[in-house]
Amino acid sequence: MIEQLETDILILGAGGAGLFAALHAHQANAGLDITVAAKGLLGKSGCTRMVQGGYNVALHKGDSVERHFMDTIEGGKWLPHQQLAWTLVTKAVERVQELENEVGCFFDRNPDGSLHGKAFAGQTFDRTVHKGDLTGIEIINRLMEQVWARPIRRLEEYRALALIPDTSGKAVAGVLFLDVRRGTYSYVAAKAVLLATGGGPTMYRYHTPSGDKSMDGLAMALRFGLPLRDMEMVQFHPTGVLAGRHTRMTGTIIEEGLRGSGGYLLNNAKERFMFAYDKRGERATRDIVSRSMFSEMRAGRTTPEGGLYISMGHLGPENVRRQFKGMVERCADCGFDLAGGLVEVVPTAHYMMGGVVCEVDTSTEVEGLYVAGEDAGGVHGANRLGGNGVANSTVFGGIAGETMAAAIAKGLDRRAMDRSVLDAEIARAETPFQRKGGDLNRLRETLLDMMWDDVGIIREPVGLRRGLAALGDIESELLASGVADDDRAFNLTWSDWLNLRSQVEISKVITEAALKRENSRGAHFRSDFPEPGDLETSRFTVVRERDGRLDVSDAPVAFTIVKPGETLLKDQEAAE
Amino acid sequence: MTLRLYLLQRVTAALMVPLIAAHLAVIIYASHSGLSAAEILGRTRGSVGWAAFYGLFVLLVSVHGAIGVRSVAADWTPLRGRALGALMWVFGLLLFLLGARAVHAVIG
Amino acid sequence: MDDVITVSIWRGRSEGRYVTYEVPRLDSQTVLDVVTYVQRQVDPTLSYRFACRVGVCGSCAMTVNGRPRWTCRTHVSKVAADNRLEIGPLANLPVVKDLATDMTEFFEKWQRAKGVFSPTATRNDTVAQIRPDAAARVAVDKAIECINCGVCYAACDSVRWNPDYLGPAALNRAWTLVNDERDANNGERLAAVAANGGCHSCHTHQSCEQHCPQAINPTASIAGLKRRTIGAFLRGEMK
Amino acid sequence: MSSLAQNQHNAAYRGDLFWIAAMIHRISGLLLACFLPLHFLALGLAIEGEATFDGFLKWTQQPLVKLAETGLVFLLAVHLFGGIRVLVIENLAWRPGQKRMASLAVGTAAVIAAIFILRLL
Numbered sequence A: 001m002i003e004q005l006e007t008d009i010l011i012l013g014a015g016g017a018g019l020f021a022a023l024h025a026h027q028a029n030a031g032l033d034i035t036v037a038a039k040g041l042l043g044k045s046g047c048t049r050m051v052q053g054g055y056n057v058a059l060h061k062g063d064s065v066e067r068h069f070m071d072t073i074e075g076g077k078w079l080p081h082q083q084l085a086w087t088l089v090t091k092a093v094e095r096v097q098e099l100e101n102e103v104g105c106f107f108d109r110n111p112d113g114s115l116h117g118k119a120f121a122g123q124t125f126d127r128t129v130h131k132g133d134l135t136g137i138e139i140i141n142r143l144m145e146q147v148w149a150r151p152i153r154r155l156e157e158y159r160a161l162a163l164i165p166d167t168s169g170k171a172v173a174g175v176l177f178l179d180v181r182r183g184t185y186s187y188v189a190a191k192a193v194l195l196a197t198g199g200g201p202t203m204y205r206y207h208t209p210s211g212d213k214s215m216d217g218l219a220m221a222l223r224f225g226l227p228l229r230d231m232e233m234v235q236f237h238p239t240g241v242l243a244g245r246h247t248r249m250t251g252t253i254i255e256e257g258l259r260g261s262g263g264y265l266l267n268n269a270k271e272r273f274m275f276a277y278d279k280r281g282e283r284a285t286r287d288i289v290s291r292s293m294f295s296e297m298r299a300g301r302t303t304p305e306g307g308l309y310i311s312m313g314h315l316g317p318e319n320v321r322r323q324f325k326g327m328v329e330r331c332a333d334c335g336f337d338l339a340g341g342l343v344e345v346v347p348t349a350h351y352m353m354g355g356v357v358c359e360v361d362t363s364t365e366v367e368g369l370y371v372a373g374e375d376a377g378g379v380h381g382a383n384r385l386g387g388n389g390v391a392n393s394t395v396f397g398g399i400a401g402e403t404m405a406a407a408i409a410k411g412l413d414r415r416a417m418d419r420s421v422l423d424a425e426i427a428r429a430e431t432p433f434q435r436k437g438g439d440l441n442r443l444r445e446t447l448l449d450m451m452w453d454d455v456g457i458i459r460e461p462v463g464l465r466r467g468l469a470a471l472g473d474i475e476s477e478l479l480a481s482g483v484a485d486d487d488r489a490f491n492l493t494w495s496d497w498l499n500l501r502s503q504v505e506i507s508k509v510i511t512e513a514a515l516k517r518e519n520s521r522g523a524h525f526r527s528d529f530p531e532p533g534d535l536e537t538s539r540f541t542v543v544r545e546r547d548g549r550l551d552v553s554d555a556p557v558a559f560t561i562v563k564p565g566e567t568l569l570k571d572q573e574a575a576e
Numbered sequence B: 001m002t003l004r005l006y007l008l009q010r011v012t013a014a015l016m017v018p019l020i021a022a023h024l025a026v027i028i029y030a031s032h033s034g035l036s037a038a039e040i041l042g043r044t045r046g047s048v049g050w051a052a053f054y055g056l057f058v059l060l061v062s063v064h065g066a067i068g069v070r071s072v073a074a075d076w077t078p079l080r081g082r083a084l085g086a087l088m089w090v091f092g093l094l095l096f097l098l099g100a101r102a103v104h105a106v107i108g
Numbered sequence C: 001m002d003d004v005i006t007v008s009i010w011r012g013r014s015e016g017r018y019v020t021y022e023v024p025r026l027d028s029q030t031v032l033d034v035v036t037y038v039q040r041q042v043d044p045t046l047s048y049r050f051a052c053r054v055g056v057c058g059s060c061a062m063t064v065n066g067r068p069r070w071t072c073r074t075h076v077s078k079v080a081a082d083n084r085l086e087i088g089p090l091a092n093l094p095v096v097k098d099l100a101t102d103m104t105e106f107f108e109k110w111q112r113a114k115g116v117f118s119p120t121a122t123r124n125d126t127v128a129q130i131r132p133d134a135a136a137r138v139a140v141d142k143a144i145e146c147i148n149c150g151v152c153y154a155a156c157d158s159v160r161w162n163p164d165y166l167g168p169a170a171l172n173r174a175w176t177l178v179n180d181e182r183d184a185n186n187g188e189r190l191a192a193v194a195a196n197g198g199c200h201s202c203h204t205h206q207s208c209e210q211h212c213p214q215a216i217n218p219t220a221s222i223a224g225l226k227r228r229t230i231g232a233f234l235r236g237e238m239k
Numbered sequence D: 001m002s003s004l005a006q007n008q009h010n011a012a013y014r015g016d017l018f019w020i021a022a023m024i025h026r027i028s029g030l031l032l033a034c035f036l037p038l039h040f041l042a043l044g045l046a047i048e049g050e051a052t053f054d055g056f057l058k059w060t061q062q063p064l065v066k067l068a069e070t071g072l073v074f075l076l077a078v079h080l081f082g083g084i085r086v087l088v089i090e091n092l093a094w095r096p097g098q099k100r101m102a103s104l105a106v107g108t109a110a111v112i113a114a115i116f117i118l119r120l121l
C-alpha cells in the first residue's frame, strides 16, 4: 500500500516559480489546500537561490518594456514565443515591486535611494535589479519565509516520479512521489498540478545548476505525452571553474563581470586567443565566447585539466581582491589564486531555454497541468538574457498560482487516477532493486562526456548520431544496473539511478532537436550549418513522445507583435 | 530568560561595577598600607556611608546572583518554569538575609 | 601531503556510530567531495544533503572535526589535520539519517522570531526610496546575506542547553527586519524576540559569529535586539 | 531535554577563546554564588560570636580562611572583568577588533588581578 494524500493545488518544485505559485494561489483563495513538494528542502534547492547577477525589469527612468522586449526577442534570435516574452517584460515590473513591497526583498539602491539597475551583457539598458551578487539568496529567502508563514503544506525531500493521468488519459489526476527520507512511495491527488522543477542541464560534463536538478520535470512531461519545444537550446556560460572531475566545484560559475572588467582568457601557451574569433575579444557575448573557447580547446591548446585560463593579475591583485571578493574566496576554496594567478576555466552548461509548450496563462494541453519557470519553453527562444531567468520563474510562477485558483473556482475538480499507470511507474522506479551489478558512476561519466563532446557547444550530424547511439547504450546499461536494497531511506544511490534515467531521456530529446535544426542560432551551433538562416521563416522545434518513440517536428514562429527587421522602439529611442 | 530578569540582571551588574571596584580597592589599599582588619572595621563601625555602601551591594548582589543562578539552572538542570522561579527567590532571599546580617555585624 | 585521508563518518540516526573509511587525497578537494566519494565508491547507502555546491543554499552543513561548517566550500587542506577527518551531522537538530538533519525546527523558530516581512505597500506602488548609506540600511546589509545553513545554530550551546531558545539565525533575521523601515510589524516582532527563549536567552558565547560561513555576526545582531527591546520596554511600548 | 552532557559528537568549537571566556564568566559567577553566602555567613558569625574583634581577627588569620577569601577576591575580579566585557558587547556599537580587545582585556585583567592579589595576601 502506498500512502495517499489529497490536495487542491499541487506544486512540484520550490524555486522561484513554485513558491510564487503557492503565494499567488493562496492570495487568490485562502481556502485552497495548497501543497508544495520539492526534491530538496523548501527554498534551499534549485537554482533560484544561485542567481548572482539579478533580475531584468524595465523600471528605470529612460527604459521601457518595449526596449526590454526587443532585447529579449533579438537576444532570442527571433525564436521566442512573442506573447510569452511580452508577458514576461510587462509583468516583471509588477513582480519586482511585489518582491520589494510585499515579499520583502531589499534590493540595492542608487546613492539617491532609488532602485539600482546594473548592466548585463546583451542588453541596451542597465536594467538588472540585484542585491549585491547574491540576488538569488535575497529573493528565495524572502519567498520561503512568506510560504512558511502561511498554511501551505510542505513536502520536503519529496521527489516527483511521475505525473499520473486520469482514466481518460487526457487529464492529470495526481503525482507519484518518492518520500526520500523514508524511501517509500506516496501518491498525491490534486485538482491542479504545477510543474516547476526548474529544468537544469546537469547532464553535461561541466554544468552550473544545483545538484538536485536532473531534468525530472521535463522527463515526466515527455512521458505524459506533452510537447517540448526549443530543446536544442542549451545555454553555456563561458567561465566555469575547472578543478578536476572529482570535485563538485568543477563547473560552477566564475562571475561574468571578470571578463567585463578586463580579465584575459589564455590558452596553454598563456596567450590571449579571443581576438582570433571576435573583435570584441573577451567581451563578446556568452555564446560566442563559449564557442571560441570550445574551438580553442578542440585545437588542443588546453591546460592540464583540459580547459583554459582566466587571468586577472594584470588588473592589480589588490584591485581584484577588493572588487571580486566573493569570487576570489570561492577560487581559493578550489585551490586557485584568482587575484594574482591563473584559474582554470571551461564553458559550462547553464540553462535550458527549451521546455514544455504552454500558453500565456501557463496552461498546457493537458487538463489540470500547468508549467512555469525553467521547465516551460518558449520565453527565451534561442538564448536567454542574463537576468531574464529569475524574471521568468517569478512572473509565470505567480501567473500559474492565479490561473490554477481560477480554474478551481470554475469547477476544476479531482479526477480518478489510472491505477495501471501508477503501478507501471512504481515498477519503473523499482527496476534497480531487481538488478544486480552495474556501475552507475561509470555510466554517469560516460553520459557527461558524451553530451559534452557530441551534443555540446559545437554540433555536427556525425557527433549527434553517435550521441543518439551512445544514449541508447547508456539507457540499456542503466536499466540493467542495480542498486542494493539494504536501506531505502535517504538512499542517494537510488536517487542517482533515477536522476540518470531522467537525464538520459531528455538528452535524447536535446540530441534529436539539435539534429532537426539545420541552422545556427543563439546557443545552438551546427558546424555544417553555421548561418542563422532566414529570420522571417523561423521555426521552432517540437519533440514529443508517441508510443515510446520520439516524434520530432517543427512549427513556424508567430510574429504576433514584431517581425524581423522591425522594432517596437520609436526611431529616436532605437537610435540611442 | 525574560526581558525583565535580563534588565534587572544587567542593571544590577552595571551598578555593582563601581561598588566592587571600590571594595577591591579598599582591600588592596588596606593590605598595602598594612591596615589590619580590625582597624578597617574600626573605621566602618557606625558609619552610615559604609552601611549604605554595603547594604546596597548586598541588595544588588542578591538580585543579580539569584537571576544568574536561575539562568544557569535553566541551562544545566532539568528545572523548568515555576521550579526555576522558586530557586531564584529562595537563593536571592537567602543571600540577602545573610548579607544583611553580615552588614549589620560589621557596621553595627 | 599524504595520498589517503582517513575519514570517520557518522552512520545512523540519533543512535549510531562513527565508521572509518579511506579516501584518496587530491588537490582541490572539499569535504563534500570526500563524502561524495564514500557514497559513490565505498558505501552507496551513505546519506547526506547538498544542492548548490557553491555556498549559497546552506544545505550541506555538517560537523567537521568538531566544528559546524559548510562542506561544499570547505577545502580539505583547511581542516584535515594529519589527513584525518571526522564528519558528523549538524548538532542541535534531529538526525534524519547519517549526515542529513531535519531543519524543520530551525525554520519554525525563524517564524516564531517573526522572521517574515510584513508589507506596508503593494505591488502597485513604486519601490521605497532608501539611501544606501542610511544607518538602518547599513545595519540590514551587514546581516542580510544569511543562507540559513544552521551552522550558527549548531555551534551555539545556548541552543543546546535551552530548547526554547530561538537561536542566532532566527534572531539575526529579526534584527534585519527591525531595521527595515518598510516593515509594518515591528511591535509584534520585538515582543516575539523579547518573549521567553528570545534574544535574552543568548549568553554571548559568540560561537555563532566565529563559525558563520557568510561572515555574519549574529552576536552583534542579537545585542542590537537586546537594546531595542529594552528601549521599547523602558518607553512603555512593551509589556 | 537539556543537560550538561554533550552529545556524542566532538565539539571542538568549545576550545575557542570566546566560548572559554563565556564559560569562565559563568563558572566564576556560579562559584561566587556558592561562596558569597558562606562568606556572609562566616563574617556574620565570626563577629557576632565575640563581643570584641579578637575572635574575628584570629579568624581572619587562619590559612584556610585566607585562602578562601583570596579565592573569592580572585573570582570577583575575573567575573567583574568578564561582566564588563559582556556589557560592552551588548551595549556598545560593534567595531571590528573590539571583540579581541575585550577578550584580551579580560585575560590580562584577570591575570594581573590574580598576581596582584596573590602577592598581597
Ligand SMILES: Cc1cc2nc3c(=O)[nH]c(=O)nc-3n(C[C@H](O)[C@H](O)[C@H](O)COP(=O)(O)OP(=O)(O)OC[C@H]3O[C@@H](n4cnc5c(N)ncnc54)[C@H](O)[C@@H]3O)c2cc1C
Pocket: A012, A013, A014, A015, A016, A017, A018, A037, A038, A039, A040, A041, A043, A045, A046, A047, A048, A049, A050, A051, A052, A053, A054, A055, A056, A158, A159, A160, A161, A196, A197, A198, A199, A208, A209, A210, A212, A213, A214, A216, A217, A253, A350, A351, A372, A373, A374, A375, A386, A387, A388, A389, A390, A391, A393
Ligand atoms: C549559478 C546560476 C546563476 C544564475 N544567475 C541568474 C541570474 O543572474 N539572473 C537570472 O535571471 N537567472 C539566473 N540563473 C537562472 C535562474 O536561476 C533559473 O532559471 C531560475 O531560478 C529557475 O527557477 P525555477 O523556479 O524554474 O527552478 P529552480 O529554482 O531551479 O527550482 C526547482 C525546484 O524543483 C525541485 N525539483 C527538481 N526536481 C524535482 C522532482 N523530481 N520532484 C520534486 N521537486 C523537484 C528542486 O528541488 C527545486 O526546489 C542562474 C542559474 C544558475 C544555476
Ligand code: HEM
Pocket: B009, B010, B013, B014, B016, B017, B018, B020, B061, B064, B065, B066, B067, B068, B069, B071, B072, C202, C203, C204, D025, D026, D027, D028, D029, D030, D032, D033, D034, D036, D079, D080, D082, D083, D084, D086, D087
Ligand atoms: C561587578 C560585578 C558584576 C558584574 C559586572 C557582573 C556581570 C554579569 C553579567 C553581565 C552576567 C550575564 C552573563 C550572561 O548571561 O551572559 C552575569 C551573570 C552572572 N553573575 Fe554576575 N556580575 C557581577 C557580580 C556578580 C556577583 C558578585 C555574583 C555572585 C553572586 C554574580 C553571579 C552571577 C551569576 C551566577 C551569573 C549567571 C552566569 C550565567 O548566566 O552565565 N555576579 N554577571
Ligand code: SF4
Pocket: C058, C145, C146, C147, C148, C149, C150, C151, C152, C153, C168, C169, C172, C211, C212, C213, C214, C215, C216, C218
Ligand atoms: S547566520 Fe551565518 S551561520 Fe547562521 S544560518 Fe545564517 S549564514 Fe548560516
Ligand code: F3S
Pocket: C155, C156, C157, C158, C159, C167, C168, C201, C202, C203, C204, C205, C206, C207, C208, C209, C218, C219, C222
Ligand atoms: S553562539 Fe549562542 S549564545 Fe548567543 S552569541 Fe551566539 S547566539
Ligand code: FES
Pocket: C050, C051, C052, C053, C054, C055, C056, C057, C058, C059, C060, C061, C070, C071, C072, C073
Ligand atoms: S551545497 Fe549549497 S551551501 Fe553547500
